[in-house]
Amino acid sequence: MRYLxxxxxxxxxxxxxxxxxxxxxxxxxxxxxxxxxGPIHDLPDHQGELAVERHLSRLAAKNTTASExxxxxxxxxxxxxxxxxxxxxxxxxxxxxxxxxxxxxxAQGTLQxxxxxxxxxxxxxxxxxxxxxxxxxxxxxxxAAVMACRVxxxxxxxxxxxxxxxxxAATRLLCEAQGIEVVxxxxxxxxxxxxxxxxxxxTACVIGQSPNVFGxxxxxxxxxxxxxxxxxxxxxxxxxxxxxxxxxxxGEMGADIAVGEGQSIGNPLTFGGPxxxxxxxxxxxxRQMPGRLCGETVDADGKRGFVLTLSTREQHIRRDKAxxxxxxNSGLCALAFTAHMTLLGGKGLEQLAVLNHEAACDxxxxxSTVPGVEIxxxxxxxxFAFRTPVDAEAVLAMLExxxxxxxxxxSRLLPHDGLGDVIIAAATECTTQDDIDAYVxxxxxVI
Amino acid sequence: MGMQSIGxxxxxxxxxxxxxxxxxxxxxxxxxxxxxxxxxSPEKTGVDLPAPKGTRNRLGGVTRKQSSGLPGLSEPEAxxxxxxxxxxxxxxxxxxxPLGSCTMKHNPRLNEKAARMxxxxxxxxxxxxxxxxxxxxxxxxxxxxxxxxxxxxxxAMSPKAGAHGELCGMLAIRxxxxxxxxxxxxxxxxxxxxxxxxxxxxAIQCGFIVDEIKANERGRVDMDDLRSxxxxxxxxxxxxxxxxxxxxxxxTDIKEIADLIHDAGGYFYCDGANFNAIVGRxxxxxxGVDAMHINLHKTFSTPHGGGxxxxxxxxxxxxxxxxxxxxxVVKDDDGFRLVEESEGDASEAFGRMVAFHGQMGMFVRAxxxxxxxxxxxxxxxxxxxVLNANYIQARLKSVMTPAFDGYCMHEALFSDAFTADxxxxxxxxxxxxxxxxxxxxxxxxxxxxxxxxxxxxETESKQELDRFCESLTxxxxxxAAGDETxxxxxxxxxxxxxxxTQAARKPVLKWTAPEPEAVAAE
Numbered sequence: 002m003r004y005l006x007x008x009x010x011x012x013x014x015x016x017x018x019x020x021x022x023x024x025x026x027x028x029x030x031x032x033x034x035x036x037x038x039g040p041i042h043d044l045p046d047h048q049g050e051l052a053v054e055r056h057l058s059r060l061a062a063k064n065t066t067a068s069e070x071x072x073x074x075x076x077x078x079x080x081x082x083x084x085x086x087x088x089x090x091x092x093x094x095x096x097x098x099x100x101x102x103x104x105x106x107x108a109q110g111t112l113q114x115x116x117x118x119x120x121x122x123x124x125x126x127x128x129x130x131x132x133x134x135x136x137x138x139x140x141x142x143x144x145a146a147v148m149a150c151r152v153x154x155x156x157x158x159x160x161x162x163x164x165x166x167x168x169x170a171a172t173r174l175l176c177e178a179q180g181i182e183v184v185x186x187x188x189x190x191x192x193x194x195x196x197x198x199x200x201x202x203x204t205a206c207v208i209g210q211s212p213n214v215f216g217x218x219x220x221x222x223x224x225x226x227x228x229x230x231x232x233x234x235x236x237x238x239x240x241x242x243x244x245x246x247x248x249x250x251x252g253e254m255g256a257d258i259a260v261g262e263g264q265s266i267g268n269p270l271t272f273g274g275p276x277x278x279x280x281x282x283x284x285x286x287x288r289q290m291p292g293r294l295c296g297e298t299v300d301a302d303g304k305r306g307f308v309l310t311l312s313t314r315e316q317h318i319r320r321d322k323a324x325x326x327x328x329x330n331s332g333l334c335a336l337a338f339t340a341h342m343t344l345l346g347g348k349g350l351e352q353l354a355v356l357n358h359e360a361a362c363d364x365x366x367x368x369s370t371v372p373g374v375e376i377x378x379x380x381x382x383x384x385f386a387f388r389t390p391v392d393a394e395a396v397l398a399m400l401e402x403x404x405x406x407x408x409x410x411x412s413r414l415l416p417h418d419g420l421g422d423v424i425i426a427a428a429t430e431c432t433t434q435d436d437i438d439a440y441v442x443x444x445x446x447v448i
Numbered sequence: 449m450g451m452q453s454i455g456x457x458x459x460x461x462x463x464x465x466x467x468x469x470x471x472x473x474x475x476x477x478x479x480x481x482x483x484x485x486x487x488x489s490p491e492k493t494g495v496d497l498p499a500p501k502g503t504r505n506r507l508g509g510v511t512r513k514q515s516s517g518l519p520g521l522s523e524p525e526a527x528x529x530x531x532x533x534x535x536x537x538x539x540x541x542x543x544x545x546p547l548g549s550c551t552m553k554h555n556p557r558l559n560e561k562a563a564r565m566x567x568x569x570x571x572x573x574x575x576x577x578x579x580x581x582x583x584x585x586x587x588x589x590x591x592x593x594x595x596x597x598x599x600x601x602x603x604a605m606s607p608k609a610g611a612h613g614e615l616c617g618m619l620a621i622r623x624x625x626x627x628x629x630x631x632x633x634x635x636x637x638x639x640x641x642x643x644x645x646x647x648x649x650x651a652i653q654c655g656f657i658v659d660e661i662k663a664n665e666r667g668r669v670d671m672d673d674l675r676s677x678x679x680x681x682x683x684x685x686x687x688x689x690x691x692x693x694x695x696x697x698x699x700t701d702i703k704e705i706a707d708l709i710h711d712a713g714g715y716f717y718c719d720g721a722n723f724n725a726i727v728g729r730x731x732x733x734x735x736g737v738d739a740m741h742i743n744l745h746k747t748f749s750t751p752h753g754g755g756x757x758x759x760x761x762x763x764x765x766x767x768x769x770x771x772x773x774x775x776x777v778v779k780d781d782d783g784f785r786l787v788e789e790s791e792g793d794a795s796e797a798f799g800r801m802v803a804f805h806g807q808m809g810m811f812v813r814a815x816x817x818x819x820x821x822x823x824x825x826x827x828x829x830x831x832x833x834v835l836n837a838n839y840i841q842a843r844l845k846s847v848m849t850p851a852f853d854g855y856c857m858h859e860a861l862f863s864d865a866f867t868a869d870x871x872x873x874x875x876x877x878x879x880x881x882x883x884x885x886x887x888x889x890x891x892x893x894x895x896x897x898x899x900x901x902x903x904x905x906e907t908e909s910k911q912e913l914d915r916f917c918e919s920l921t922x923x924x925x926x927x928a929a930g931d932e933t934x935x936x937x938x939x940x941x942x943x944x945x946x947x948x949t950q951a952a953r954k955p956v957l958k959w960t961a962p963e964p965e966a967v968a969a970e
Binding site: 024026030032034036040064068074080089092095099100113114115117120127131136147165168171220270272273274275293297302304310316317319327330331332343350356401416 | 481483484485488489490491492493494495497498500501502504505506507508509510511512513514515516517518519520521523526527529530531533534535536537538539540541542545547550552554555556558560561562563564565566567568569570571572573574575576578579580581582583585586589593596597608609610611612614615619622644645646648649650651652653654655658697698699700702703726728729730731734735751752753754755756757758759773788789798799800801802803804805806807808809810812815816819820821822823824825826827828829831832834835836838839841842843855856857877878881886887892906907908909910912936938941942943944945946947948950951952955956957958959
């Protein structure tokens with residue numbers, strides 16, 4: 002039990018100091034019928050580092066990694082290269098093993114990086130302010146919907162048919178629990194502008210996504226105008242943060258709240274989490290924002306420093322009147338994001354975005370040469386939907402047997418919508434010409 | 449001020465030397481570190497990317513008009529920036545972090561190594577399930593541990609943090625009430641005054657109404673108040689109770705509370721944030737609990753990372769199990785399979801809380817920790833956590849004021865009654881910074897005046913606890929004597945006390961470029 006420092010002698014001495022007969026005395030408040038006295042059956046006893054490592058390695062080896070095959074899976078999480086120094090930085094003990102920075106005098110490292118993160122996210126999204134991160138993009142989207150209802154004092158939200166279905170599900174769940182009406186538009190590859198037709202005087206917000214789950218990029222400015230005319234808000238969603246280097250950002254389109262997934266920058270795929278939710282809004286909404294905020298101030302000597310601020314919105318002060326129940330953020334993932342962004346810089350992000358777009362263009366052109374394949378997404382960044390002449394599930398399974406992970410079948414995300422022959426495929430800077438050639442050749446074999 | 453035989457040498461007064469100013473901002477090895485916006489430039493980068501071909505564009509004109517203007521740094525500059533910043537942080541790897549109700553314990557690096565195995569870190573949540581059988585098996589194995597240790601039949605793995613796990617449990621209760629046709633009438637959730645602040649916030653998020661129950665003079669639920677709340681029972685949705693509670697005490701009447709709530713037609717939500725005090729000694733399922741989240745980052749040691757990520761799987765009783773959210777893992781003849789839609793196996797599921805399947809990276813860390821400790825070690829975890837807390841309480845009770853009589857569980861709670869007029873809890877906390885310790889939790893729980901909640905956890909040695917008690921004894925004696933120098937502590941931290949009022953009054957939440965002097969002068 003290498004993690005437990007007390008020796009039997011220590012324990013005896015401590016019990017003596019306390020004046021307790023045995024450790025059992027401390028459990029005297031537990032109802033007798035609920036006390037476990039013997040060993041726990043069905044679970045193994047402690048093991049050494051070597052044995053544990055072997056066990057985990059055995060499980061890990063059963064998975065096919067994104068790096069070992071031609072890999073085109075996206076739809077909300079993306080395979081990107083993370084510089085080695087990013088992981089080194091987040092493994093630094095003083096970042097990795099510290100708590101929420103409630104004691105600012107000895108937490109300036111975390112606080113300053115959060116302040117830098119907020120500034121970066123605000124600049125990338127072209128919004129006024131950003132918070133210090135959320136759990137992930139989908140929960141950020143749900144929180145944006147309920148925040149919009151709080152701000153507008155209305156109880157209806159409208160979701161685009163291009164919104165990632167998991168984001169829609171998380172949003173629907175939180176809204177319905179709070180008695181908010183949710184209107185979901187039919188899945189549509191190029192449907193974002195449709196939102197403008199569903200705004201009435203009861204609408205708190207419309208939620209659009211660009212690039213959307215089918216990869217389509219859309220200028221949401223007309224939707225913003227239509228929303229603002231009815232005093233409703235536009236919530237703009239993205240799942241691919243790298244797109245912000247090239248595609249019109251939410252702030253330039255008139256969004257009131259911008260939320261998205263930041264995994265693409267600095268964070269590995271890790272089978273879906275932990276990720277980092279990005280949340281930004283206009284200045285006038287800042288006090289209604291959920292989650293943590295870091296602000297600049299001075300110390301007793303007048304030196305610039307940073308603290309968590311506006312905590313009166315939070316659960317630990319307002320309890321039942323808090324803007325949300327969120328108590329934690331994705332601090333370490335936000336650090337990975339901000340460290341990677343610092344290495345990239347604005348120019349680097351733009352270049353990375355262009356490389357992603359070019360890879361996707363190459364992929365789309367190459368797939369177009371396969372008989373029966375039709376690219377469905379009219380304008381895209383690094384991801385698009387295409388139709389196969391046969392069932393997408395079967396196609397992807399056959400590709401997988403031949404060592405190509407060709408994308409996500411749309412019906413996995415949208416089972417009831419007649420999308421059985423649609424595949425969503427993504428390319429990034431990690432995609433090589435050899436990968437694309439392998440995809441096309443294999444696809445020709447199987448259809 | 450002489451050196452003590454035990455304990456760290458301290459300097460309660462700022463020395464002349466500590467006021468020396470340098471151009472670089474250097475104080476020994478500690479240097480001022482400016483913001484990246486002040487030291488970087490938009491032209492710089494720390495990554496070498498291939499040159500784009502520059503000929504492809506299928507964006508349909510939806511392109512960014514204005515550059516973000518964000519600065520970059522070369523790799524050595526970036527590494528140095530973050531290393532210098534890291535040195536301004538206190539962390540559990542540097543010393544004791546006695547935060548009550550937060551549980552900061554040793555973070556083994558084996559957990560980090562395992563989480564970084566490409567077979568876990570480099571797999572996509574939507575790749576074919578046949579290619580992620582090891583990941584699904586790991587989730588299933590972790591679920592088995594959680595179910596066995598809690599004595600509960602089901603667990604929802606997807607909640608992203610403790611408070612998210614609370615949301616999961618309360619949404620399951622809401623769904624059960626919907627299934628009974630009573631969702632519109634049963635809206636009242638009882639929450640003790642000593643509950644975590646997230647508990648009432650969560651109940652409200654789920655559309656419930658919060659009704660607060662008093663704490664009694666022993667720091668437990670006031671049973672008379674509880675019974676009076678149950679005079680009308682047809683509107684009761686349930687109770688949210690933290691156990692061991694935030695006073696560091698086990699709720700003695702917990703089984704009776706469970707029975708009363710169930711008799712009233714409600715469900716019992718237990719906040720499991722403090723599970724490390726009872727793991728291996730008590731199974732919440734034996735107490736009548738219907739739902740309980742488990743903070744993997746607390747009980748099973750995944751690093752807190754300066755505020756997250758967390759992970760909050762939620763165990764559910766037979767009554768609530770059918771409503772568990774998607775996705776979840778099932779095993780059949782072909783291997784492991786994810787149920788991702790609310791149909792078939794999951795026809796009663798209350799929905800989906802998040803994209804994808806939960807905090808896989810945290811799952812790997814938690815399982816690694818469980819396997820390292822084993823069932824025998826986890827039982828020892830609970831016992832040592834409780835022993836350490838009682839040791840601190842015993843050693844400090846002559847100089848500080850314990851909030852309640854008797855033994856505590858995994859955390860010791862003191863009030864500020866021992867301090868002289870004018871000396872507050874925050875002054876004691878800030879003086880602890882000079883002693884090289886992170887302060888305990890202050891002013892919480894709210895039921896105790898000037899509360900100080902100390903949780904050492906099981907990974908502290910007796911020597912470390914002795915040193916900590918010596919430091920705290922000295923500070924407590926100064927506080928009792930009305931030592932005014934405490935009011936300006938810390939003296940030795942990287943920064944002096946920060947002005948939180950100014951930060952809140954005029955929030956500055958991002959860096960903005962200073963105006964050029966010529967413009968500013970106009």
